Amino acid sequence: MIVRDAYFSEIYELTKLGEDIVIVSADLGAPSLDLFRRDFPQRFISVGIAEQNLLSVAAGIALAGKKVIAFGLNPFPVTRAFDQMRNLLNNLQIPITVAALNSGSCSAECGYTHMPIEDFAMVRTLPHVCMVNPSDEIIAKEAAKKLLGKKPVFLRFDKNISGYRYDEEIINFSRGFVTIGLESELSIITSGNIRASVENILPKLKMLGIDVKLIDAYAFPFDKKEFIDEIKNSRYILTIEDNVLSGGLGSLVLEILSDNHLNIPIKRLGLSFGNNLSECFINRDLWYEKLGFNEKQLCETIRKSYLELNKYDNNKKKI
Structure with a gap:
C-alpha cells in the first residue's frame, strides 16, 4: 500500500x-x-x-x-x-x-x-x-x-511511494537519516521517492567505477553531528531532491558544510523552472524526463555530476 x-x-x-x-x-x-x-x-x-x-x-x-x-x-x-x-x-x-x-x-x-x-x-x-x-x-x-x-x-x-525497505529498529526520528553503502568518495543525499531510484541504479554506477554512499534523509531537523560524521570523509557530495532548490535539502546540506567549515565540493540537483511554467506542470514522469531524473537517465545524470565535481576539485588543487 x-x-x-x-x-x-x-x-x-x-x-x-x-x-x-x-x-x-x-x-x-x-x-x-x-x-x-x-x-x-x-x-x-x-x-x-x-x-x-x-x-x-x-x-x-x-x-x-x-x-x-x-x-x-x-x-x-x-x-x-x-x-x-x-x-x-x-x-x-x-x-x-x-x-x-x-x-x-x-x-x-x-x-x-x-x-x-x-x-x-x-x-x-x-x-x-x-x-x-x-x-x-x-x-x-x-x-x-x-x-x-x-x-x-x-x-x-508521496502518493507514488509504497513497499518495505527498512527494518523497524533502524528508524530513528532523532537521527533522521539512514545510510546505505560503505565509505566512498561520493555521497548522494536524497529523500522521498528519489531514494529508491538511486538505490536501484547503484550496480550500474559501480560498473562505471563510481562507488556511492547513499544517505536517505527522511526526518528533519536531523542529527547534524551524526550527519557530519557520515559526510566528513566524502570528496564530493551530490544532493537530489523533488523540491525547488531554494531552501531545499541541498541548501540545508550547504548550510551544514559552511557552519562546520567543511570544504567539500557539492552539486545540487532539484526542480528548477524557466519562464514557460505551463510546459513544466504536466506530470512527474514527463518532468523528470526533462530533468534527467527518471531511472534510465539518472545514472548518466549522476555520472556527469560526478565528473563535474571531480573537475572542480582538481582545478581547486592546482590553484
Missing part, C-alpha cells in the same frame, strides 16, 4: 487498542480511512476545504488532551495555513500531526496550485516542527507509533 495508507492503517490499529486519537480532515478521504470513519465516527471530523480552520480546530482538540491528526491536501496545510503552523505548532508547540497527501511534483498533472514544491523550505524554518518524508511504509508506520501526540509533526506523503 502507499505510505499514506500504511500510516492510517497503523492509526486505526492504535485506536482499536485504546489510543485516544482524533482525525480532523479538510474535506479529504482515503481508502485507509474508511474503516476508521465506520468504526470510530465520533473521532472523525471534516471541517470542509478550510485548512486554516483545520489546524485551529485540531489545536483545540489537542489542548483538550487528544492525539490529533490534521489531514489535508498538500500544499494547502502549509501555504494556506502557514500562520497557524508557525504559531500553533512551532511557537506554542501544540503536538498536532499535520498529515499532508502529496509531496513535491507527484501531482504535477493538477497544475502548479497542487504542487507543494516549496513546502520543505517553508517548514524547515520552524525548528520545533518535525518534518517527515517517508520513503517506505515502515517509516510511515513508525511515525504513527513514535511521534503521534509527542511533538508537532508535518508528514509529507
Whole structure:
C-alpha cells in the first residue's frame, strides 16, 4: 500500500487498542480511512476545504488532551495555513500531526496550485516542527507509533511511494537519516521517492567505477553531528531532491558544510523552472524526463555530476 495508507492503517490499529486519537480532515478521504470513519465516527471530523480552520480546530482538540491528526491536501496545510503552523505548532508547540497527501511534483498533472514544491523550505524554518518524508511504509508506520501526540509533526506523503525497505529498529526520528553503502568518495543525499531510484541504479554506477554512499534523509531537523560524521570523509557530495532548490535539502546540506567549515565540493540537483511554467506542470514522469531524473537517465545524470565535481576539485588543487 502507499505510505499514506500504511500510516492510517497503523492509526486505526492504535485506536482499536485504546489510543485516544482524533482525525480532523479538510474535506479529504482515503481508502485507509474508511474503516476508521465506520468504526470510530465520533473521532472523525471534516471541517470542509478550510485548512486554516483545520489546524485551529485540531489545536483545540489537542489542548483538550487528544492525539490529533490534521489531514489535508498538500500544499494547502502549509501555504494556506502557514500562520497557524508557525504559531500553533512551532511557537506554542501544540503536538498536532499535520498529515499532508502529496509531496513535491507527484501531482504535477493538477497544475502548479497542487504542487507543494516549496513546502520543505517553508517548514524547515520552524525548528520545533518535525518534518517527515517517508520513503517506505515502515517509516510511515513508525511515525504513527513514535511521534503521534509527542511533538508537532508535518508528514509529507508521496502518493507514488509504497513497499518495505527498512527494518523497524533502524528508524530513528532523532537521527533522521539512514545510510546505505560503505565509505566512498561520493555521497548522494536524497529523500522521498528519489531514494529508491538511486538505490536501484547503484550496480550500474559501480560498473562505471563510481562507488556511492547513499544517505536517505527522511526526518528533519536531523542529527547534524551524526550527519557530519557520515559526510566528513566524502570528496564530493551530490544532493537530489523533488523540491525547488531554494531552501531545499541541498541548501540545508550547504548550510551544514559552511557552519562546520567543511570544504567539500557539492552539486545540487532539484526542480528548477524557466519562464514557460505551463510546459513544466504536466506530470512527474514527463518532468523528470526533462530533468534527467527518471531511472534510465539518472545514472548518466549522476555520472556527469560526478565528473563535474571531480573537475572542480582538481582545478581547486592546482590553484
